[in-house]
């Protein structure tokens with residue numbers, strides 16, 4: 001089968017690999033029907049994910065059909081359509097029992113697929129700990145509707161959950177890329193008083209304006225003044241930082257009112273500075289990434305009920321054989337791309 005693989009720093013290639021087989025009794029083999037590209041894949045390509053193993057098949061956002069399950073897999077069976085979770089987790093350790101599945105202590109715990117073990121930009125994938133990592137897609141939900149459930153939508157859902165958003169809150173979301181928009185959709189489910197989205201790209205601001213006309217939009221340059229003028233207590237009650245630059249990190253705490261919660265969803269390339277003397281007296285609570293992707297079943301129910309729809313984000317579709325082109329478009333943010341869907345040939 002064809003598998004898009006991390007060859008070395010700066011190089012991915014579509015290579016021929018044998019179809020995976022069951023290794024552990026908790027494994028499942030899934031035939032991938034649609035996968036996507038995430039900015040974390042781009043981080044691997046550029047060598048900024050030290051844990052990524054050269055040779056590994058990349059891709060950790062996918063949906064598919066279960067082909068075969070190990071004898072201890074009880075949650076799914078052959079023929080089930082499933083979402084695949086970005087994180088593998090045991091469900092039994094201290095962290096899993098508390099819902100902190102990103103910190104699962106199992107050897108495969110956390111983000112393994114498409115990083116430390118073969119992932120989903122291919123035809124078949126072996127999913128370890130399949131009882132936890134696979135969720136059945138309701139019949140009325142399409143692959144395209146479910147594609148982002150296991151990764152960016154899980155991230156948005158988690159970010160909105162840990163931000164403790166109430167109906168009187170002014171919520172600032174910094175960044176309207178794929179994860180930013182998924183975060184926006186999940187924040188909208190909590191009905192805060194105001195949602196302000198800060199985004200530097202005119203194209204992406206236009207996307208938000210077209211699809212979510214009730215959301216207030218601002219550029220990074222105008223953000224601080226705008227938030228001060230459009231919040232009740234001198235800043236946003238909740239800030240979700242999804243953009244991941246030095247400037248946006250600073251903007252996040254600057255736009256927060258005293259005693260606000262600042263949730264850091266973004267992954268930074270560099271260390272960030274917390275200028276504590278400047279922040280003294282603001283009494284902020286920071287919550288930092290990454291995602292605990294254990295709400296996929298609830299997210300699928302929300303999609304089935306028509307309350308969450310990420311299909312407008314899948315702006316482009318490619319065959320697996322065209323994946324180089326899909327990467328070129330996604331990585332360079334060409335042609336208004338938000339997310340791509342990769343399908344089998």
Ligand SMILES: [Zn+2]
Pocket residue numbers: 038039040041060061086151152
């Ligand atoms: Zn990802």
Ligand SMILES: [Zn+2]
Pocket residue numbers: 089090091092093094095096097103104105106109
């Ligand atoms: Zn665990």
